[in-house]
Amino acid sequence: MAKEPVRVLVTGAAGQIGYALVPMIARGVILGADQPVILHLLDIPPAAEALNGVKMELVDAAFPLLKGVVATTDVVEACTGVNIAVMVGGFPRKEGMERKDVMSKNVSIYKSQASALEKHAAANCKVLVVANPANTNALILKEFAPSIPEKNITCLTRLDHNRALGQVSERLNVQVSDVKNVIIWGNHSSTQYPDVNHATVKTPSGEKAVRELVADDAWLTGEFITTVQQRGAAIIKARKLSSALSAASSACDHIRDWVLGTPEGTWVSMGVYSDGSYNVPSGLIYSFPVTCQNGEWKIVQGLSIDEFSRKKLDATADELSEEKALAYSCLS
Ligand SMILES: NC(=O)C1=CN([C@@H]2O[C@H](COP(=O)(O)OP(=O)(O)OC[C@H]3O[C@@H](n4cnc5c(N)ncnc54)[C@H](O)[C@@H]3O)[C@@H](O)[C@H]2O)C=CC1
Numbered sequence: 011m012a013k014e015p016v017r018v019l020v021t022g023a024a025g026q027i028g029y030a031l032v033p034m035i036a037r038g039v040i041l042g043a044d045q046p047v048i049l050h051l052l053d054i055p056p057a058a059e060a061l062n063g064v065k066m067e068l069v070d071a072a073f074p075l076l077k078g079v080v081a082t083t084d085v086v087e088a089c090t091g092v093n094i095a096v097m098v099g100g101f102p103r104k105e106g107m108e109r110k111d112v113m114s115k116n117v118s119i120y121k122s123q124a125s126a127l128e129k130h131a132a133a134n135c136k137v138l139v140v141a142n143p144a145n146t147n148a149l150i151l152k153e154f155a156p157s158i159p160e161k162n163i164t165c166l167t168r169l170d171h172n173r174a175l176g177q178v179s180e181r182l183n184v185q186v187s188d189v190k191n192v193i194i195w196g197n198h199s200s201t202q203y204p205d206v207n208h209a210t211v212k213t214p215s216g217e218k219a220v221r222e223l224v225a226d227d228a229w230l231t232g233e234f235i236t237t238v239q240q241r242g243a244a245i246i247k248a249r250k251l252s253s254a255l256s257a258a259s260s261a262c263d264h265i266r267d268w269v270l271g272t273p274e275g276t277w278v279s280m281g282v283y284s285d286g287s288y289n290v291p292s293g294l295i296y297s298f299p300v301t302c303q304n305g306e307w308k309i310v311q312g313l314s315i316d317e318f319s320r321k322k323l324d325a326t327a328d329e330l331s332e333e334k335a336l337a338y339s340c341l342s
């Protein structure tokens with residue numbers, strides 16, 4: 011019997027990530043090739059005409075799994091009955107800015123959309139915040155939507171995770187699909203800590219530690235980390251626009267793994283509400299290594315954290331605490 015369609019909200023759908031993301035969702039990339047979807051697309055009135063153009067293109071593409079498109083500038087209509095919400099709407103940073111520089115504009119959007127989601131989304135709606143500052147926007151959404159379970163509110167650090175996999179695969183000249191279990195700790199910002207201490211590569215003679223194969227600690231603790239931390243800025247410098255196709259693809263990876271599960275023995279990075287694991291203060295949305303099963307994520311426990319890593323985990327937590335205070339000052 012055919013499955014009931016799942017309603018997926020994309021906010022900021024007339025923007026550049028939205029334009030890359032909606033065809034991926036309509037093709038079944040996030041929920042599987044047998045799962046029909048209805049897309050809910052939200053943008054603001056100045057973008058209404060462009061949003062309608064996106065809707066027209068979705069119709070023109072004749073996606074077999076796409077059972078309907080609700081394109082609207084009305085936040086209540088957009089949020090009504092949605093099972094998954096991908097929150098991309100907001101303002102991107104420009105060259106020379108840090109992601110927290112878009113804070114005052116974006117956190118107020120997340121405060122108001124929190125209430126709409128809380129009141130009108132389907133029970134158990136899963137939320138992924140993409141717009142920057144992603145962790146802090148997600149935290150504001152959580153705080154202003156107290157009846158949505160905190161486990162259902164996450165932010166995107168999978169792009170950073172995928173960037174780390176990409177850097178290791180280029181360095182070792184191996185397939186990116188053979189590299190796994192890197193970790194992004196903390197904030198989706200330049201203080202994030204990309205950690206390869208537990209990462210492995212599949213080789214003809216079994217799984218090997220990335221650290222052993224790279225055999226260059228100076229690169230792993232230096233250039234590798236800064237390249238991943240600064241990759242967003244490097245894309246802005248090159249494209250004069252922030253990353254879009256990689257952000258859209260990583261958002262699909264995030265939702266797919268959350269809903270359909272991570273492969274046995276593999277973890278991914280997700281920004282989730284801290285429960286104090288690894289001595290990260292609770293009350294922050296922080297990126298951890300997680301595994302997913304039956305639609306629920308779980309923080310991977312018991313990984314060893316050396317002194318170098320400890321300092322990095324703490325520094326990015328400190329920045330998130332500062333951002334949280336700044337966000338509240340913008341809202342007051
Ligand atoms: N977490 C991550 O890994 C990444 C996050 N981003 C962030 O994603 C966000 C979107 O980036 P782009 O698509 O490149 O920007 P964009 O400017 O092309 O699109 C954003 C869209 O959001 C819309 N928008 C603004 N306020 C809104 C509101 N209140 N409700 C609904 N829609 C609203 C705009 O009209 C625009 O169409 C930015 O904040 C960017 O910094 C970008 C790349 C990666």
Ligand SMILES: O=C([O-])CC(=O)C(=O)O
Pocket residue numbers: 102103109142169241242243245246252253
């Ligand atoms: O850097 C930016 O502003 C956009 C972004 O979040 C990324 O590419 O990681």
